[in-house]
Amino acid sequence: MKDLFIKTKQQHHWMGQLTSIAEQIKAQAVEVDEQSRFPFEAHKLLLQIGYPKLTLPKEYGGEGLSVYDMVLIQETLASYDENASLSLGWTLGVVGEIYEKKLWSDNLLETFALEVKKGAIVNRAVSEAATGSPTRGGRPGTNAVATSDGWLLNGRKIFTTASPVLDYFLTSAWIEEKEQIGFFLIHKDVQGVSIEENWEMSAMRGTSSHDLVLKDVIVSKDYLVELPNHPSGGKINGWILHIPATYLGIAQAARDYALHFANHHQPNSLNAPISTLPNVQQLLGDIELKLHQARFVLYGVAEAYDDAVRRNTLTNEMAVAKHTVTNLAIDIVDKAMRVVGAKSLQLTNPLQRYYRNVRAGLHNPPMDDMTIIKLATAAIEQQKLNENK
Known part of the structure; x- marks a missing residue:
């Protein structure tokens, strides 16, 4: 039945790319679940076919897949290994949203596109133990304070899906001086960034959605990238x-x-x-x-x-x-x-x-x-x- 929904040469091409690595991904899916570990093999294979840049627009050097294309690819990948699909799907969704809506400055969009083309994995880090889902409107306990060196961030995020392979965390924090939530782009190697491996779930065990811990993390002023009017962004996404x-x-x-x-x-x-x-x-x-x-x-x-x-x-x-x-x-x-x-x-x-x-x-x-x-x-x-x- 799914063949009814494959309509373009580009879709056929990427379905073929996934098919070429399907058996290798399937072979690891059981072990990933049993050992509650991240699907590193699937991640490596998907990087090799350029997965992170699928939803990056063509004008930025990506493949320019639409939402429809993404859905087709994600459904297919999930039929091989659902942990890999949910984990890496967040990068496709985040990149697609950022560039479609031009959420960042032009310079930062250009710079970050270079990272995505090199295989950078990114996800939003928004959930917290005290607030639950960010879509319910709770104010994050993670806070950001302006200093002479940039923004000083402290806090903890839960459900940080794909944490072992994330290169960037798009992290929400409360900015007291602005009385507003902001999103900060934080690289994994910034001092004070750490992952507490505490993902103990009976479901989606391979997503490694551990806690992200921020302790006196300094972020450049330019990396306060979003100031949404609503905790969940507000716009149709x-x-x-x-x-x-x-x-x-x-x-x-x-x-x-x-x-x-x-x-x-x-x-x-x-x-x-x-x-x-x-x-x-x-x-x-x-x-x-x-x-x-x-x-x-x-x-x-x-x-x-x-x-x-x-x-x-x-x-x-x-x-x-x-x-x-x-x-x-x-x-x-x-x-x-x-x-x-x-x-x-x-x-x-x-x-x-x-x-x-x-x-x-x-x-x-x-x-x-x-x-x-x-x-x-x-x-x-x-x-x-x-x-x-």
Whole structure:
């Protein structure tokens, strides 16, 4: 079915690039999960094909992939190794957003593009233990104070995904003198920057989302790069769709396993594989239906975002796509496990990994409850406007 969504030569090219390294990435995925370690092999292979510069615009020397292209690539990578997809997808999303919206100065955009072309990995470091998700509007405890040498930063960030390979941390901090949150671009080698390896999760164990610790870190004044009016940026951002794309990839992998199992598993009580049984066909049909639903929602929203005219009409569609795809993906994995039965819970079975990891999507932004409340609020306000016309 996914072939329906591959439309350009560029997409075919990058799908081919991923296919060429697929087996090597898949071979490490089990070990990455079992050892709760970062997928360094996948990272190295992806660097070799130029992954970090995929969403860097062509005028800056990148590949210029659109949001739609990114979703296609991310979903495919996640079907090989979801830890690698979620970890490195943040770089694609951050780079895509920064350059599309021109969030930084022209000089810094030019300079940073050189780093990205050399393979730099970047992620936003925003979550904190006291605030939870930054999209809920909490003020960060990390603080920045102006000094004669630049900005002095102190604080701690949690959920710093891909921390072992991050070259840059785009870190939020409260600037008291401005009474505002700012984002600072911090290189990994700056004095006072350290990673506390404390990622102990049952899901997405290979993302190595350890704590980032900033102790008396001095940052040049030029590296206060963003002063958003809203903690989450405020503007519609299609580049966050790399998140649901990853969970859709997990669902695809679970479907593929369950379908293969159903076509080859034949208990001695049957004269044919279990794929001939009506109850199994019902489960497989439901899986196919939900995959179609998820894919059309995700790619439809991505396509709308990439259209400059249609983008102006979007409101809550990114959140709708994330909510829809993530919850459908969870359901798909559950049904795949029902097809396979108790064997799906064996530690040697990939479905138990997919089951743990797909649920992590519920805790990536935006959260389900916020999406539902925003939709309700928008509907209520629109009704009021209609009545007043």
